Amino acid sequence: MQHVVVFAEQRQGQTRKVTFELVSEARKLADRLGGKACAVVLGAGGAELAAQLEGYPLDVIYVTEDRDVDAFVLDPIVDYVEAAVRLAGPSLILIPNTLSGRDVAGRLSARLRAGIVADVVEVRVEDDGAVVCVSPKLGGALTTQCALLPAEHGIVTIRPSAFAVTPSAGNAQVVALAKPAKSYAAAIERDVEEGAGELALEEAPVVVAGGRGLGGPEPFEALLKPLARVLGGAVGASRAAADAGWVPYNLQIGQTGKTVTPKLYVAVGISGAIQHKVGMRASGTIVAINKDAAAPIGEFSDLLVIGDAFRIVPELTKLIETAKG
Amino acid sequence: MKIVVTVKLVPDPSAEKKIDPQTKRLVRTGVETVLNPYDEYALEAGLTLKERAGAQGRVTVFSMAPESLKETLRKALAMGADDAVLLADPALEGSDVWATAYAVAAALRKLDFDLLIVGGLTDDSSTGAVPGALAEHLGLPCITNARKIDAVDGALEVERETDAGYQTVRTPLPALLTTALTFGEPRYASLKGIMGAKKKTIATTALADLALELPVGAAGSKTQLRSFAPPAPRGKGRAVEAADGAAGARTIFEFLREKKLV
Ligand SMILES: Cc1cc2nc3c(=O)[nH]c(=O)nc-3n(C[C@H](O)[C@H](O)[C@H](O)COP(=O)(O)OP(=O)(O)OC[C@H]3O[C@@H](n4cnc5c(N)ncnc54)[C@H](O)[C@@H]3O)c2cc1C
Ligand SMILES: Nc1ncnc2c1ncn2[C@@H]1O[C@H](COP(=O)(O)O)[C@@H](O)[C@H]1O
Numbered sequence: 253m254q255h256v257v258v259f260a261e262q263r264q265g266q267t268r269k270v271t272f273e274l275v276s277e278a279r280k281l282a283d284r285l286g287g288k289a290c291a292v293v294l295g296a297g298g299a300e301l302a303a304q305l306e307g308y309p310l311d312v313i314y315v316t317e318d319r320d321v322d323a324f325v326l327d328p329i330v331d332y333v334e335a336a337v338r339l340a341g342p343s344l345i346l347i348p349n350t351l352s353g354r355d356v357a358g359r360l361s362a363r364l365r366a367g368i369v370a371d372v373v374e375v376r377v378e379d380d381g382a383v384v385c386v387s388p389k390l391g392g393a394l395t396t397q398c399a400l401l402p403a404e405h406g407i408v409t410i411r412p413s414a415f416a417v418t419p420s421a422g423n424a425q426v427v428a429l430a431k432p433a434k435s436y437a438a439a440i441e442r443d444v445e446e447g448a449g450e451l452a453l454e455e456a457p458v459v460v461a462g463g464r465g466l467g468g469p470e471p472f473e474a475l476l477k478p479l480a481r482v483l484g485g486a487v488g489a490s491r492a493a494a495d496a497g498w499v500p501y502n503l504q505i506g507q508t509g510k511t512v513t514p515k516l517y518v519a520v521g522i523s524g525a526i527q528h529k530v531g532m533r534a535s536g537t538i539v540a541i542n543k544d545a546a547a548p549i550g551e552f553s554d555l556l557v558i559g560d561a562f563r564i565v566p567e568l569t570k571l572i573e574t575a576k577g
Numbered sequence: 578m579k580i581v582v583t584v585k586l587v588p589d590p591s592a593e594k595k596i597d598p599q600t601k602r603l604v605r606t607g608v609e610t611v612l613n614p615y616d617e618y619a620l621e622a623g624l625t626l627k628e629r630a631g632a633q634g635r636v637t638v639f640s641m642a643p644e645s646l647k648e649t650l651r652k653a654l655a656m657g658a659d660d661a662v663l664l665a666d667p668a669l670e671g672s673d674v675w676a677t678a679y680a681v682a683a684a685l686r687k688l689d690f691d692l693l694i695v696g697g698l699t700d701d702s703s704t705g706a707v708p709g710a711l712a713e714h715l716g717l718p719c720i721t722n723a724r725k726i727d728a729v730d731g732a733l734e735v736e737r738e739t740d741a742g743y744q745t746v747r748t749p750l751p752a753l754l755t756t757a758l759t760f761g762e763p764r765y766a767s768l769k770g771i772m773g774a775k776k777k778t779i780a781t782t783a784l785a786d787l788a789l790e791l792p793v794g795a796a797g798s799k800t801q802l803r804s805f806a807p808p809a810p811r812g813k814g815r816a817v818e819a820a821d822g823a824a825g826a827r828t829i830f831e832f833l834r835e836k837k838l839v
Contacts (some may be wrong), residue, residue, distance in 0.1 A: 351740045358709025367799025368674050370704035396805040438718040438748040446742035516838050554814035555832045563822025571830045
């Protein structure tokens with residue numbers, strides 16, 4: 253592990269914020285390891301995506317615009333990232349800990365015979381060259397320090413919003429990746445975006461999340477969206493709300509949904525089950541609105557207001573709006 | 578359709594978890610062991626597809642776990658799986674993602690299946706990396722987060738969740754799937770199922786049966802837990818009863834002001 257290679261995840265031709273966080277961190281790690289900082293940019297509009305990384309101090313950007321990347325499930329991505337890593341040489345590979353990032357990481361681990369540390373919030377290179385990763389485990393009940401043992405390659409999946417974005421002038425060499433001589437089986441027939449154009453949940457500085465207490469889909473639109481808007485944030489949900497079909501699954505926060513670490517988390521009508529808690533407990537400030545004074549969410553909220561969300565939320569939205577002028 | 582479902586046996590997710598300071602491994606004694614909740618959804622998917630396949634359908638559950646946990650698999654048999662295979666060997670202790678996927682893949686190669694269904698995530702280690710690694714070792718197409726699965730002309734039509742929405746995907750068999758929780762709630766074991774499970778077989782295999790080239794267990798792992806500690810405690814905050822909507826809103830507004838969040 254000498255160089256650092258970032259899988260630059262994108263969504264509909266837009267580089268995701270987590271990618272900027274990873275390339276910012278990659279520079280620091282590469283300097284500690286004495287190697288190059290690289291990124292792999294894949295899919296339609298690849299050249300443009302590479303240009304979006306211009307303001308970051310990378311040494312090499314590997315690119316392909318191969319349409320297969322968007323036409324087949326995962327296989328082309330894994331092939332291209334593997335190809336880039338083989339071109340770069342022995343590498344520490346940084347991958348966003350998102351649904352697709354997790355898949356890519358697992359597959360690369362088998363291919364490259366590389367160790368993998370998941371859901372990491374801090375990476376350290378020790379003086380002896382060991383790479384040590386800090387990650388919350390067992391639903392955040394413990395913070396672990398896990399080392400990648402010395403090997404050719406190592407893989408780390410990184411929690412979105414764990415690292416700061418620090419742009420600085422870059423002068424990267426852009427290298428086109430050759431098309432692998434392979435054919436793929438798992439074809440994507442339809443790719444549907446839900447809630448497109450809205451602020452991605454993992455990247456939002458404020459999250460206003462709703463649960464079963466909201467009773468249906470309408471309050472998400474009528475109550476939570478306006479509050480999220482005045483706070484400059486995004487709307488999220490508990491599993492109960494997603495399971496009921498009130499919001500799309502990609503808004504679910506928790507163990508089996510997204511992990512978020514906004515500056516402010518507002519939980520509305522959410523009881524605070526352990527599986528929900530693990531997805532939001534690292535938020536800066538937590539405010540809960542719940543009818544039930546004994547709801548578990550009170551145990552880890554900075555402020556619990558006991559009362560009816562249907563009455564409180566509209567008033568709160570008005571207060572903030574007025575204060576903003 | 579012959580289906581294999583992998584299940585991990587994990588400490589009860591609602592119980593408090595501890596790591597042994599000496600061995601740096603999860604303490605698995607003194608707490609009840611259960612099927613990893615996520616894997617129950619994978620099993621539900623397997624059982625649903627089996628039912629649709631009629632007489633051709635068959636579900637085998639597979640787990641890598643200590644021999645002492647063998648009977649925990651009985652629950653999967655009670656839910657409707659036909660039989661179970663347990664890979665148990667003291668030399669597997671301390672396996673990380675790499676070593677787990679390598680050993681499990683070798684054991685799965687001995688089984689005959691059209692479809693392998695893997696859980697999306699474990700409750701204890703939560704890497705979500707094992708499914709992808711298994712697909713690579715076994716050379717199978719890998720479709721994750723399936724919420725709807727239909728067998729059509731020897732292929733699968735799958736609706737899968739993505740970070741941004743969903744996709745419809747077609748894959749030939751054999752293939753590996755992971756299920757999303759939206760596939761549907763796992764069924765309960767019926768009394769008849771529980772009685773019937775007593776007669777079903779749980780076969781055990783050991784490492785000697787697999788003739789692995791590379792080491793597994795702690796010796797074959799590529800990561801090492803150095804230390805761990807509970808995170809800084811998050812103090813219990815204030816709780817305020819709201820007299821009415823306006824009062825509740827004001828309490829929150831003032832609190833956000835104080836914290837410079839508005
Ligand atoms: C394998 C597995 C994985 C899971 N993964 C997740 C996950 O990723 N994310 C997740 O969130 N959950 C997950 N869960 C589910 C979790 O255990 C809880 O069931 C879920 O979080 C509950 O959602 P809730 O808080 O919205 O609903 P409830 O627990 O029903 O809580 C609703 C709350 O709303 C309050 N309320 C009602 N009306 C009002 C009102 N008018 N004003 C104010 N408050 C009101 C009630 O007092 C109550 O506290 C998982 C479960 C399993 C088994
Ligand atoms: N020891 C094991 N035995 C059987 N299946 C496993 C084991 N470890 C992981 N898996 C499977 O891989 C999935 C993802 O695990 P993980 O990558 O550890 O989060 C689980 O839901 C299981 O289906």
